Amino acid sequence: MDLGDLLGPLGWMVQVAAAFAIAFFAQTVFSPQGRTFAGVARASAVIALLAVLGAAWVVHPAAGMLLGFFGSRAFGKWRGAQPGLLAGLLAAAVFMALGAGWLIFPLFFMGMAWLASSPFREPAPERAVPVAPVPLPQQAGGVILTKSPAAAREAGLGGYVRDERLPADARAQLAALNLRSQEALDLLRAQGQAGSEAEYVARAIREEYAPNAVEAYLKLPRTLADSAPLQDGKTGRALLVEQLELLLDGVQDVLNSALQSGGQELLTHGRFLRDRFAKPTLDLGSDLRVPVEVKPR
Template structure:
């Protein structure tokens, strides 16, 4: 028996570590893992390590506190397995946990019931009618609605647009907002993405200005630079901002890449593309400069500065 006790007590310590790693990790969502770890502790308690049920009961109370008041609808099988384990731990000697467990149960019933009632009431009052749904979501378009603040705002916008079209109208049209300025101040975007957007803003402006100076309006390079600035970059940023804020930078989307990683890679590709446009325009301008250099060398390079009569005419 002493040999068995010598093995059981260290094994109980290891089993407690396993129990904690199961409860407070992703495996805590699997009822099979919770049941196995609890059964191992109960077996060791029967073999002589009765003390292990007390720390295990404390861990279960922490598990209930961190899980039962969150997304319990998705984890109820694991919670049920933990509740059964709690009952067995109380039978094995941890009867003291019945009081905190009962208090937590009452709090859970109150909060969960209140939450369900609130959701049901909100769903009933906030459900949009078919006419209010956008057409792409299955709604119906019956023309502009004449009531409410939204309709009044639409009427004011329409009236302003009509005045702008009237000949002789002096209504000033405000300049369109630059999305790059808004993105640089948007805290939803990662810091490195905002730095990349600053670089893209400057380089695309530089490329377009340089191409216009070379008289390459309408060229393929000018079209590509404008598409990067006005289409490709906004599409990448808009797709990232549509991701859930609590998941965009942590949950992988493809392989081990999160939305933050994919945005950074796409902006890097666009930066390389703009740099390629600038390099190509530099080479074109460089060829023109080299041609002029060769002309000057051919025209004046063989002339002796001390014999101006040797200058070619």
């Protein structure tokens, strides 16, 4: 018997609170608070507490959000997010101890990709020098070059994830964007919101905004795209990572909105169950009084 069984009638309140805790967790880790240790730790502690109280399922969606959190924070300019990333690693250990043991495998491979991207080497800023682009053949010296931009666009975000012309941090963001945008579209269709403004935004991010950002980056000279500053000291790579992070925030807003909509349905069902099955409690101070008969003398 777990703690949720001991709480009895309060168990349904824990389940409802868990749904709101997921929304709070997502809003925290994908906001500026996700760069701070206190913000991530506070949101993770709420998830862990509700899991101990009986909502054991809550650690699984929270663990999935942690993967997206690491994908968007750990690559690129990760140094400013070190406290939040440390809290995220501690939260991952707690979630695995509470039942989300599957989290170890994607975290391991994501860590390998992070190390392979040379995170400790900062490219030195260079002065932008105009260089005439040299057209490259599709095949040279028996080595087949990567797919053309048109072929990558046709393959969708999944095609860009496999495109070796893109930096590793941008490809990790595109992988997270591919999964979460598809999740948002599936969820909105399941809720009957096909054709809504939220569905339009999610589809535009997936099929237009993200591909346009990638295509603009691929048009830069390969020798200067990751080193020469374009604006405010930012290179083409830094600008691409920044734009993809904005799109990840936009998809998360759509998911948060869909979660609130689904949460209302869950709350309504909880009220129905409470009215239908909750048993009245006895007032020991009044209902158990024994009447005393007074006989006349």
